[in-house]
Amino acid sequence: MTITPWREIAVPHQDVLKGTFQESEFAADISQVHQGKASKEYQDPAQFFSRTFITEGMALLLDSVVRRLAGQGGDPVIQLQTAFGGGKTHTMLAVYHLAQGKSSASDLHGIPPLLDKIGVTALQPARVAVIDGINLSVSEPKTHGGISCRTIWGELALQLGGESAYALVRSADESGTSPDKDTVVELLSRAAPCVILMDELVAFYRQFQEGKTYPAGSFETNMTFIQALTEGIKSVPKAVMLASLPDSTNAGEGRGQVVLAQLESYFRRLHKIWKPVSKDEAFSIVRRRLFDHIENQSGMESTCRAFGEFYVANKEDLPNETQESQYLERMRQAYPIHPEIFDRLYEDWSTLQGFQRTRGVLQLLAQVVHRLWKDGNSDPLVMPGALPLFDPMVRNKCLDYLPQGWDPVIDQDIDGEKSKPAYIESEEARFGRIQAARRVARTVFLATAPGGAGRMSKGVEQERILLGVGRPDQPLGHYKDVLKRLLDRLNYLNTENARFWFGLTPNLRREMESRKQRFTDRDDVVPVLRSRLEKVIGRGGIFAGVHVFTPSADIPDDYGSAPRLVILPPMGASYHKGESNMAFMAAEEILRNRGEQPRQKQNRLLFLAADHDVVSRAWDQAKGWLAWNSIVTDIDNDRLVLDTLQVRQAKQQRDEAEQSLQRLLREAYRWIINPHEEFVRGKPKLEWEVVSISPAASSLVKAIEEKAIEEEWLITEWSSIHLSNTLRQWYFKEGVAEVPALKVWQDTCHYLYLPRLINSDVFKNAMAQGVESEDFFGFAMGKDGERYLGFVFGKSGLTSLDEAALLIERGAAAAFQELVRKEQEAKRQAEPPQPVDGTSTGGAATHPKGGQGRPDQNGGSSGTPTPSPSTPKKQFYGTVKLDPVKAKMDFATIVDEVVQQFTSRLGVEVEISVEIQAKGRDGFDDAVQRAVKENCNVLRFGSAEFED
Structure with a gap:
């Protein structure tokens, strides 16, 4: 089958062909464009749009801006928020060039259809203000001729309307106080139609320190201005503002997060969030920027169809996605670059610190295309297997994002004339004819060098490796065979569970795998799992005891200070959702029996079981740790001689195995099992309730307690x-x-x-x-x-x-x-009345006719004198001796009959003291003295001493 090489169909731009491009040219800078200092491809509107692919999100945004400037609605405030390299600045530049109107809309690629859809024949040029947060200082005014702008509102006014507009906010600018909303509305009304582009706002506002005032104002006054500006733009029909905010991961810590949250709170009420670039749209963006045109459309279509048929014919060896018609369409969009390159760069490399999605892809692929063109590459597509890592520029661009140590990996195991893959190709012609070994190694590197972030398992599957190297005019079996050869020969290529990856660690895996067979389950693996699980679960909490793999005879059967948590052994007692569950059977044995005796306090136990599908991995990982630990032990005892790098790597592997084991144990032991009984026909029937806890909890024992309390399996408060x-x-x-x-x-x-x-x-x-x-x-x-x-x-x-x-x-x-x-x-009622004056009479003296004596003219009484009342007693003191045997009941009676007579009345203060004297004929031994003193201390006795 003859397939036309990509270089005969797609023609790169001249700067890519010649290698004259600068990486900075892929980084749009709106301030440079506004000042007329940018390169032509960004400065010239026609050239800018000729290299710009208008994505769905950009089209929607431009539609809204055009409608707003034409007075046909549109959104007044648009927030652009995505990760670095996601196209925010490029989108703002599109708005900038379109709004300024320096070029006719008919000369701007992709714009006429957009205007026709809206029904706008010509767009009136608008005034454009650019506020770049990185280009502004809170303490140094920006000078424009004879005017020094201190604040962001001063800068904005001067850009929108010159000195006359600045006069509206001069006093506010000079004093660092925010202009009111009416002033902002008047400023915008004078400038309309106008566009305000605010880039890197967070970078500017995080310069403000809390409570400090600068020439640019204070943080509070600046936030007040943002509020007035967003509200004011809403009131001016032909004014629109675009503001870029980073996502939270790129806003910086501390002050940056505070600023971002504050700005989002103002924009949220009025803004419309821009839709970022999708991965498939990036195909067209990159192709438009790197390639001038497709010279042979039929050749492109023929190549894509040949690959599609090849993938269908080899469906057993390739990912399922290649069998869908959508994948063929993706190949057309990405041509001449294979979609797998985009998938790896956008899914794996974009997770690396500093790799800026579209911009990072452009920078790397520009280097790749230039080198392949220069070398006369004749592949039908630019594929992962063609990545020229031997080229210093391409290699350095990749290494910029990777940790130290990848240079020897590439030199020895991946690419270059002196690499092991090249040597393997020289040994066997069928591999050398198609550079099979180097192509496979490059593909594995591209897929795994970033570490496989976001993937469930480390490494890349064979089917995806074959996707990165396979082509219709070559046998796919050659690549399968060479992968096995590479596993035997390369130092840094690793494999596990049918997945492959390059790492910085030399490959001691074969030695480790052979040593794993030495260890027995009962004598070696179980003790390791027990000790690691004790660390994972942790100490403290409300459980009276945590029993890890403990025999039932050794688990106490007592009332205890709290329930006990029993950790079931991993093998033979794991949990799965089948009806015959090993975990339930193992738990019931412990629940019903304590060794040979029946267990009485059954309701004091909860159980934790491992997940059936995960525990085998933890079991194997424990053997792996034992193997790595034995390697390190032999190194320390001079029984195994390795170089310095290998020694360091062996210890690193042991430590990583330890961490992985703890992680797997945390992931495996996540099922809490609660035994309870329900009455069925008058008889108790044992039931099991099971819930899962998150393996991400900071404290496993705390998570178990919280879940058990939440499920009401542990009652901490009982009404x-x-x-x-x-x-x-x-x-x-x-x-x-x-x-x-x-x-x-x-x-x-x-x-x-x-x-x-x-x-x-x-x-x-x-x-x-x-x-x-x-x-x-x-x-x-x-x-x-x-x-x-x-x-x-x-x-x-x-x-x-x-x-x-x-x-x-x-x-x-x-x-x-x-x-x-x-x-x-x-x-x-049976008690005799008490005399008031100490006499035997039962009450006060009364008038013979039953009334009180009336006072005479001299102040006396005309009848029998009324006795004066006795003075009330204000204190009570009493002592009583209690029978030590019945002291508890006697004291309760005293409280009921005496103490409550006082405590039930307002204004009565009651103080109770207990005095205890104990005399021992033979004295008190140390155990009694210690127990009494500790208990008295807990009960807060004022004094508690033993005497001779």
């Missing part, structure tokens, strides 16, 4: 109504009126159908809150016969969690409370 409902559902049935509080708490630790409280304090708080209301339940410290001791119901009171404490059904508590009330009422 009294939930406790009340639990009591009614499970305890207060069939006439049962009371239940030991300790039993209820312990049952929540035993039974999977009850809530899992993190500790007894949660239960105590629910009790304390519940007794304050008469809606839930009562509480008693104990019971003496039929009477409750330390009874609390419908008020705050002392509650505790011991063997004697009782929770009382609401009706029974109300009945007992009523009984106590009646007894107290009867007791008060």
Whole structure:
């Protein structure tokens, strides 16, 4: 099959052919154009549009600008925001040239159809002001003849209307204060039709420091002006403003982010965001800029169709996308450059720091096309396999964006007459005839040198390598064969999981792979996984213990201070969504048994399991780390001799394997498993609830806690109504009126159908809150016969969690409370009245007729004298000795009968002190002394000492 070479169909521009282009020419500078200092291709409107492909976004924007200037609507404010190299400045230049009207619209390529669509025959020239934030200073005024502009509004006024317009804002410019909205509207009205182009605004405004004032004003006054300007443009029909803002990743940190957020808040109300260049549109942009014209349209079509048929015939070896008709159309748009080059540059290289999408692609491909043209390249397309990395200019352009260390990789393993691929080609004619080894190496380099950012797996698949080298007139099998040869011979080519990549590390993989077979699962791999997982999960948190791969016999079966987290072993206990789940079976074994004994406190356990699809990778990665670690150990012990670079790389590989292992463990161990029981036909049935946690969480144990709390698998706060409902559902049935509080708490630790409280304090708080209301339940410290001791119901009171404490059904508590009330009422009625004046009479002296004595004229009483009242007592002090055995119940009674008499009254201050004296005939040993002192310290005793 004969295919016409691309050089006979597509003709590059002269500067590309001759290599006379400057890389700076690909970087549009609107200030240079405005000052008349730019190169001709940017300065001359006709030449600019001849090399400009009008994208969909640019066409929509120009349509809006033309309508606005013609008074037919359009958007008053347009915000251009995308990453560097995305075409913002180029779009502003298109508006600049179109609005100025220095060339007839008919001479501007692509513009007449746009005007015809709008219905505008001729566009009136507009005044254009260019504000370049990089070209302005907040402290140094910009001089124009006899006028020094201090502020951005002064600069804007002078550009729009000269001295007369500047006079409108002179005072505001000189004082650094923002002009009002009316002044802005008048300025714009005088200048209309007018266009304001603001580039790099963030770069200008981040010069302002918080709270400082400069000749250009303060940050606040400048923000006020932006607000007035955006509002003012809206009021002037033939005024339009375009402002470029970087995306957040390119706005800088600190002050840049503050400025960007502030500007976006003003533009957001009125602006229309410009649609950036799409990847497929970039095909046409690059072709228009690099190539003058397509000389043979039929030859181009024939080449594209030949490739399309070739891809269909080899569909098993090539990516699926090549089988679609859309891919053929992409080839036509990108011709003579293969679409795979654009895909790699836009998807991989554009993620590198400093690589500016369209501009970076232009700069690199200009060098590539120039070198290929110079060498007489006869390929049908400019393909990844033809990338001339032997050329210093092309190589340096690639290395500009890559870290140090790629020079020896290219020299040895990729390109050049002395490289290993070239040597392989010299050994076998079928490879040398088509430069198969170097083409494959170049393709892998282009696809993997940036690191595969954004891809799920490192490296590039064989099918994409074949896409970068395969052509209709060559056997595809040669490239498959040479790839295997390269794997055996190259030092920096790596492979894993059928993916290939170049890296900076020499290839010790074969040694590592052989060593992986030495290690056993139980003795080597499991201990490594356990130790790494303990680091990944972390410490702290509310769990009483985190048990990693712990046998059931070693997991405590106690009430504990909190539930426990059990990490299931990776193999044989991983989680997948099948019905027969290994994780559930392993968890149930631990849940039901503690070694040979049945487990009692089953509701104190949660489980964490590895993902079935990920854990095998972590298992293999652990073996890989063991292998790399053994290599480094042998190097340190002089059992393996390598050069300095290899030693450093081996340690780097070990460290990377360690990091990868921890990352995989974090990714694998993400399934929290909660056992609970549902009653089916009166019998509890074990169920499993499973949720996933994010592997990106900063603290895994914290993420597990938060998710468990969110799902209410761990209860940190339990309301009294939930406790009340639990009591009614499970305890207060069939006439049962009371239940030991300790039993209820312990049952929540035993039974999977009850809530899992993190500790007894949660239960105590629910009790304390519940007794304050008469809606839930009562509480008693104990019971003496039929009477409750330390009874609390419908008020705050002392509650505790011991063997004697009782929770009382609401009706029974109300009945007992009523009984106590009646007894107290009867007791008060039975008490004799107390004399007021100390006599035996029960009240004040009264008039014989029942009235009080009336005062006479001398101030006395005409009847029996009224006794003067006694002086009220203001303090109470009392002491009592308690039986140590019954102290808790006795103290509760004292609180109810005495203390609450005072605390229930306003203005009464109550102070209670507890004095404890203990005498031991044989003394107290160190353990008792230590325990008592620690407890007294926790309970905040004022003094607590042991004496001889």
